Amino acid sequence: MHLNILFPAIINGLLMGAIYALIALGLTLVYGVLHIINFAHGALLTAALFAAFFLHKLFGIDPYLAVFILVPAFFTLGYGLQRFVVGPASHGNDGNILLVTLGLAVVIENMLLYAFRADTRTIDVKYAFDVVPFAGMFLSVPRLAGFAGAVVVALLLWLLLTRTDTGKAIRAVAKEKLGAQLSGIDVAHIYAVTFGLGAACVAIAACLLIPTYYVNPNVGNAFVLIAFTTVVLGGMGSIPGALIGGLFVGVVESLSGLYLGESLGQIGIFVMFILVLLFRPSGLLGERA
Amino acid sequence: MSRAGILPIVAAVFALACIPFLINSNAVLNFLVTALLLTLAGQGWNVLGGFGGQYSFGHAAFFGTGAYVTAILQVRYGFNAWPAFGIGIVAGAAVGAVIGILTFRSGLRGSYFALVTLAFAEVLRIIASVAPITGAGVGTLIKLDLGARALQFQSRAAFYWFILALVAIALVITKLIEQSRFGAWLVAVRENEDAARALGVDATRVKLGAMTISAAMTAAAGCFYAQYFLFLDAAIAYGPWISVEALLAPIIGGAGTVFGPLLGALMVKTLGEAAKHVTGDVPGLDLVLYGVVLILVVGFAPRGVAGVIARCRAWLTPPAKLAREAAHD
Numbered sequence: 127m128h129l130n131i132l133f134p135a136i137i138n139g140l141l142m143g144a145i146y147a148l149i150a151l152g153l154t155l156v157y158g159v160l161h162i163i164n165f166a167h168g169a170l171l172t173a174a175l176f177a178a179f180f181l182h183k184l185f186g187i188d189p190y191l192a193v194f195i196l197v198p199a200f201f202t203l204g205y206g207l208q209r210f211v212v213g214p215a216s217h218g219n220d221g222n223i224l225l226v227t228l229g230l231a232v233v234i235e236n237m238l239l240y241a242f243r244a245d246t247r248t249i250d251v252k253y254a255f256d257v258v259p260f261a262g263m264f265l266s267v268p269r270l271a272g273f274a275g276a277v278v279v280a281l282l283l284w285l286l287l288t289r290t291d292t293g294k295a296i297r298a299v300a301k302e303k304l305g306a307q308l309s310g311i312d313v314a315h316i317y318a319v320t321f322g323l324g325a326a327c328v329a330i331a332a333c334l335l336i337p338t339y340y341v342n343p344n345v346g347n348a349f350v351l352i353a354f355t356t357v358v359l360g361g362m363g364s365i366p367g368a369l370i371g372g373l374f375v376g377v378v379e380s381l382s383g384l385y386l387g388e389s390l391g392q393i394g395i396f397v398m399f400i401l402v403l404l405f406r407p408s409g410l411l412g413e414r415a
Numbered sequence: 416m417s418r419a420g421i422l423p424i425v426a427a428v429f430a431l432a433c434i435p436f437l438i439n440s441n442a443v444l445n446f447l448v449t450a451l452l453l454t455l456a457g458q459g460w461n462v463l464g465g466f467g468g469q470y471s472f473g474h475a476a477f478f479g480t481g482a483y484v485t486a487i488l489q490v491r492y493g494f495n496a497w498p499a500f501g502i503g504i505v506a507g508a509a510v511g512a513v514i515g516i517l518t519f520r521s522g523l524r525g526s527y528f529a530l531v532t533l534a535f536a537e538v539l540r541i542i543a544s545v546a547p548i549t550g551a552g553v554g555t556l557i558k559l560d561l562g563a564r565a566l567q568f569q570s571r572a573a574f575y576w577f578i579l580a581l582v583a584i585a586l587v588i589t590k591l592i593e594q595s596r597f598g599a600w601l602v603a604v605r606e607n608e609d610a611a612r613a614l615g616v617d618a619t620r621v622k623l624g625a626m627t628i629s630a631a632m633t634a635a636a637g638c639f640y641a642q643y644f645l646f647l648d649a650a651i652a653y654g655p656w657i658s659v660e661a662l663l664a665p666i667i668g669g670a671g672t673v674f675g676p677l678l679g680a681l682m683v684k685t686l687g688e689a690a691k692h693v694t695g696d697v698p699g700l701d702l703v704l705y706g707v708v709l710i711l712v713v714g715f716a717p718r719g720v721a722g723v724i725a726r727c728r729a730w731l732t733p734p735a736k737l738a739r740e741a742a743h744d
Contacts, residue, residue: 157526162526163526163530165472165529211710214714215710215711215713215715216713216714217714217717220525220526221468221470221525222713222717224470224525224526224529225470225662225666225709225713226709226710226713226714228472228662228709229709229710229713232659232702232703232705232706232709233702233703233707233710235702236698236699236700236701236702236703236706237699237703238699239699239702240694240697240698240700240703241699243697343699351533351534351537354530354533354534358530392541393538393541393542396537396538396541399534400517400535400538403521403523403527403530403531403534404517404521404523
């Protein structure tokens with residue numbers, strides 16, 4: 127295929143991939159610390175997209191400013207869910223955590239369906255279709271903002287984990303739960319903080335997505351499997367893995383969409399996902415087998 | 416199978432079989448048919464997830480395969496419905512075996528197993544939504560051809576007895592598994608796979624066997640769905656809803672028990688009906704309730720309704736009688 131089509135497809139894939147990376151970041155963080163897959167991650171994304179949508183529609187708050195409202199809100203929500211629902215209901219059993227997060231996903235998604243019906247909604251912002259010329263092509267400004275946002279969040283998260291006491295505690299719990307508890311770390315609190323951070327990542331992703339995307343009660347499903355793929359690809363629990371995995375998945379999706387068409391394009395991701403799970407479940411960058 | 420094992424099944428099936436003679440309401444029978452359909456799908460999940468501890472989030476893969484094979488063989492290849500039904504079950508079991516070989520050989524457990532089953536179901540859903548053989552976006556319609564020969568019944572009661580027979584078979588198979596050496600291996604794998612392996616249990620083969628039987632049961636539910644509703648599309652056959660409901664029924668009723676899926680399915684469907692009465696046509700609330708009940712059951716009654724019943728019985732029965740019963744088993 128001609129480079130004139132291929133190159134923009136790759137760039138667009140990278141821009142979308144940054145958002146995938148952001149969503150995957152939250153998922154991988156929770157997995158790295160709690161060692162469970164949060165099946166409610168996609169539903170939280172849907173909820174965040176609705177929140178961003180209504181903040182804009184009802185109060186005229188720009189999605190990029192809504193970050194400052196939604197991040198604390200979703201951090202609190204995530205913290206509460208882990209502390210008061212997932213933690214107590216699962217009795218520390220991994221199978222139960224899977225079921226409880228699945229239950230949460232069902233509850234959140236269908237509450238949204240019940241409240242807002244299955245309609246697809248989009249917001250209208252002035253800059254939605256702004257483009258900048260770059261190396262002979264036009265890049266969407268909101269997508270570029272999404273890319274930049276994802277990079278900034280990843281950096282902040284990395285700083286939080288490596289430079290603060292909370293980050294140290296999170297890493298300690300991830301490595302050795304019992305040891306951390308013995309040295310006076312409140313494990314239940316750290317679990318909830320991690321879950322909250324995961325939810326906050328999703329809130330940021332929602333704010334970056336909504337100017338160019340749409341929202342309906344099922345929208346999270348499309349992203350959550352991509353996020354799972356990203357996380358598995360990059361190695362469960364690995365933050366650089368999630369970033370590189372996200373960008374990679376974005377490019378693969380863009381290219382397989384180009385060659386196979388829109389609906390079959392998704393298959394490229396799932397097939398890759400299944401192959402990686404089957405042959406290299408520790409991921410391409412993962413540490414543990 | 417011991418007589419004590421078969422008696423409750425015979426009693427339950429007999430009691431259920433009498434219902435059409437007592438209540439002649441299509442609405443009630445329709446409700447019971449959908450509950451039994453869910454029981455069958457859930458019994459499949461129960462064999463693998465309840466007894467074997469392998470939580471699949473993608474049983475829609477088997478349900479949809481059974482449904483599509485039954486429908487496509489009739490619509491496109493002129494098969495009679497009965498052999499199509501049988502082949503549908505076999506096809507579902509084959510899909511289960513293939514996914515089982517791939518996943519268990521790679522040593523996928525817990526979260527990873529849940530993820531990969533979910534992904535397989537999604538891949539099948541996407542393929543079915545674009546492949547010409549499934550009718551893609553239009554869906555597949557089975558021609559109305561009333562008569563036992565075409566496995567389409569005029570009366571709801573006949574359909575009801577047919578699905579009840581399938582459920583009865585599934586109950587007996589589950590009971591046989593529970594009482595067999597295979598069942599003991601399966602439970603050993605659930606409780607501690609490494610320890611089971613150390614004791615010489617071929618865990619991969621045991622899980623594979625359970626997955627194949629499990630897939631066959633859920634596929635049978637799919638085959639029945641196709642015959643009962645005569646219409647399929649990708650979102651119905653391979654949709655995530657069936658994966659969720661198939662695990663909901665056994666978990667609410669009591670995972671790893673023979674009657675769990677039946678109890679759970681009746682509860683889930685009753686709840687769904689109640690929600691529909693409250694909200695009318697607005698979708699969503701029934702599933703919200705399902706999710707809440709799932710979380711509550713996992714949190715407060717980990718062994719489901721069957722566990723609660725067992726606990727109440729232990730509470731009410733004098734200890735001497737319980738000891739006698741235990742000795743009898």
